Amino acid sequence: MAKGYDANRERQQDVAAFGKILGKRGGFSCEWCGGKGDLRPWDHRPDAEPSPETLALLCARCRELAEGKQAEPNELHSLRNALWSDIPAIAEGAARVLLRSKEPWVREAVEESLIDEGVKQELLKG
Numbered sequence: 001m002a003k004g005y006d007a008n009r010e011r012q013q014d015v016a017a018f019g020k021i022l023g024k025r026g027g028f029s030c031e032w033c034g035g036k037g038d039l040r041p042w043d044h045r046p047d048a049e050p051s052p053e054t055l056a057l058l059c060a061r062c063r064e065l066a067e068g069k070q071a072e073p074n075e076l077h078s079l080r081n082a083l084w085s086d087i088p089a090i091a092e093g094a095a096r097v098l099l100r101s102k103e104p105w106v107r108e109a110v111e112e113s114l115i116d117e118g119v120k121q122e123l124l125k126g
């Protein structure tokens with residue numbers, strides 16, 4: 001079996017091992033929308049070593065959004081609070097989903113957020 005497969009599987013196990021920490025941190029609800037459905041760790045930085053900063057506990061719907069599904073306007077509002085998190089996987093991940101929509105309040109909300117200034121400029125540029 002190719003090396004990439006094993007490395008990937010090991011990584012999945014590493015990520016899964018953070019599930020408990022993330023669950024406690026998020027009060028066992030989705031760290032983006034507060035939902036409770038099928039919570040699993042989501043990998044914000046698949047190219048970096050997994051850590052609580054690069055992982056967020058997300059519900060099934062938010063994981064779909066994270067993978068590129070377009071959010072409904074009413075869903076966007078439930079992600080807004082996530083921008084205020086000091087955990088990059090939560091704030092930056094949610095900002096990326098929000099900015100894919102062209103809702104006028106989104107850019108303003110991201111600008112006001114506490115996301116690292118350099119990252120914020122990068123997000124707003126895209």
Ligand SMILES: [Zn+2]
Nearest residue numbers: 030033059062
């Ligand atoms: Zn969610």
